Amino acid sequence: MSARHSDAPQRVVAAAAEMLATYGLNASSVREVAKRAQAPFGSTYHHFPGGKQQVLAEATTLAGTKVDALLDTCLQGAAHEGLHLFLAAWRERLIRSDFHVGCPVLAAAVEEPIDDAPDDARRAAAEVFARWEARLTEALARGGRSPEQANGIATMIIASIEGAVAMSRATRDIGPFDRVAAQLVSLVADR
Template identity: 60%
Template sequence: MIDAAAQMLARVGLNATSIREVTKLAEAPLGSTYHHFPGGKQELLARATHMAGDKVEALLVELLKGGAVQGLQQFLGMWRERLLRTDFRAGCPVLAAAVEEPVEAMHSQPRAAAAEVFARWQGHLASAFVAEGHDPAAAAGLASLVIASVEGAVAMCRALQDIAPFDQVAAQLLKAAVTP
């Protein structure tokens, strides 16, 4: 169910993701949802955000073992391929959790989960940039730039149904990454 919720977040966003649709996609009984997720939709989507973030984090850590620039290039390639493979229908579930205000609650568990995930991604990227000679403050800024730029480029590509914004952003990020 958590994987299905992450897929729904990536495609339709936070508010359009319903428990009913998640259980249908997961082929799970609707009644089991509140047994496993007593906090309801907020808890399920927070867990989905963490799970999606953990998957990307594990991949990012693995890719960065080959160096910051090479890892970044492969990471960008993964996102590019995802956009094309899904015909621009799937975005980032972590971003969806971060930007949408849930209609049913004042406190957003998914948004808090997204903040934690983004901080971890930023930390891994910054450490890799420092290891390649970037000043720590500049590395932190570059890491934030990477995350914000990739997320924005993914959103633009989805809106335009075109990979060009992503390719333009990727080229600029790679230039910035090689210049300590």
């Protein structure tokens, strides 16, 4: 088996994450994902017997893991500095995509499957959000916040970033994101 075929499942999951980020849950068909991944459509269901929901759940987990790794890297130092770095990466992603790419985890969280399929992607999104929240809570607690305060701020950071990304995509303007980012960094730096 060629290397191209052996990595087909990984390419399919990566393509699905990109489609989630750009088009959302319901617009991400297995056929289009396979095409974008340059993977044989017929083998897609072999690798993903759970079909579209399995592919999108794995894509959500993959995207979440990548963001979690970025958060881990950014938050090695002071929480406000790490948050600033993380927000800068998000800002660049929005601008580079001309506001066409959002968060695949949010897409998986907010869209209900239209085909009465199990909502595996939503469950994966909930797990991802919990990991991000724990990562941020830990960083804020290291900076001297109480566990309860750190957890509350972590939740607010995630919700604020996701909302700011959505607003900037809707308006095709970085302004909403920049205003939210400035407030978050200021809040976290106030210690």
